[in-house]
Amino acid sequence: MTATDTRLYGKATARAWDRPHSRLTRGAAWLDHDGPLPIIEVFITWAS
Numbered sequence: 001m002t003a004t005d006t007r008l009y010g011k012a013t014a015r016a017w018d019r020p021h022s023r024l025t026r027g028a029a030w031l032d033h034d035g036p037l038p039i040i041e042v043f044i045t046w047a048s
Contacts, residue, residue: 003013
């Protein structure tokens, strides 16, 4: 986690996670997919 004071918004904090989502598995939706399963990259933002 990192934090900094901003002129307009006060204290701002940020956190990061490496690969927070589960990997795809050969479930029903991917049963007929040939080859390796795709990796889906996402970026999550949260402001409070």
